[in-house]
Amino acid sequence: MNMPSVDLLPIREVARLTGVTAVTLRAWERRYGLVQPHRTPKGHRLYTPDNVEQIQTIVAWLGRGVAVSHVRELLSRPNVSLDLDDSPWGEWRRGLLEGLLGFDAERADRVYNQAMSSYPMQLACERLLEPAIADLELRWNGQFGDAVERAFACTWLRARVSARIYHNNCLQPGESVLLSNLSEDSCQPGFWLLAAMLSQSGRRVELLDWSIPVAELGLVAERQPLQAMVLYGSQALTNEQLRRELPALMQQANLPVYFAGPASLIHHTGLQALGIVPTGESPCGAYAWVNQELRELS
Incomplete structure (x- = not known):
């Protein structure tokens, strides 16, 4: 095949630019006939700027609720009207809730893997994981059985996200984004969802998953x-964190510092006064803010 004269991008770079993983791009191509890249003699995929634009269009349609199986028809017939209820x-x-509440990791994995292979991570978090976790947290109100359900769900999510971050970090040398959990309770699904999205955006992510003196975080930056x-x-x-530890960190760390989770709403004004950017409670909203900035x- 003769290669076009335009700049061609490898799949890893396209994944970084669009937020769509290489696994998902290959699945779109094989299962749905979407985004047909050029191939090198050895079979490596190379994408044109037009391919990248098409991927961004696909992501926009998915964000509007269109099933991935219908996107090809929309791209070929822009005026077609589709039922979005499917x-x-x-x-x-x-399915995910039934798997987690039934302590059935295999069933939860089937749903998780299907979503992750068909849709971008940010969309899967926004439409599947964050709403499911919100449903679970409404259910957990101190009744008998809540503790073991919560432990199972958090352990399941941590294991899946940790594996994804480890794999992505192996492909991302250079500077890291440090994500530190300041909550007394280490079972924080929002923390892990935010970590997953930051990692999938092409950033190396390092995690500290339990509370430590905030001022000590400056040592990592050193x-x-x-x-x-x-x-x-x-x-x-x-008060110790707000009046001493966070100000000490900001004096020591010469880099952008963001604050996510419910505490960013509670202390919005105080964090801003320290030069820390509060990003809101939602992991998806926090990711969008941090990633854009x-x-x-860069």
Whole structure:
């Protein structure tokens, strides 16, 4: 095959630019005939700028609730009217909840893997994982059985996200984004969802999954090249953290610092006064904010 004269991008770079993983891009191509890249003599995929634009269009349609199986028809016939009610998210959410509440990791994995192979990570978090977790947290109100259900769900999510981050980090040398959980309770699904999305956006992510003195985080910035620091808190901060530890960190760390989770709403004004960017409670909203700012800074 003769290669076009335009710049061609490898699949890893396209995944970084679009937020769609290489696994998902290959699945779109094989299962649905979407985004046909050029191939090198050895079979490696190379994408044109037009391919990248088409991927961004596909992501936009998926964000509007169109099932991936219908996107090809929309691309070929822009004026076609489709029924959006067959979106898989509702069924997947029910399946994931039934798997987690039934302590059935295999069933939860089937839903998770299907969603992750067909849709971008940010969309899967927005439409599947974050709503499912919100449903679970409404259910957990101190009744008998809540503790073991919560432990199972959090352990399941941590294991899947940790594996994904480890794999992605192996492909991403250079500066890291440090994500630190300041919550007293280490079972924080929002922390892990935010970590997953930051990792999938092409950033190396390092995690500290339990609360430590905030001022000590500056040592990480001294010893490792960091692009930014994201703090996550699920409850109100202590006076010690607000008046001494966070100011000490900001004096020591010469890099952007963001604060995500419910605590970013509780202390919005105080965090801003320290030069810390509060990003809101939602992991998806926090990711969108941090990712956009880091893109502008890079």
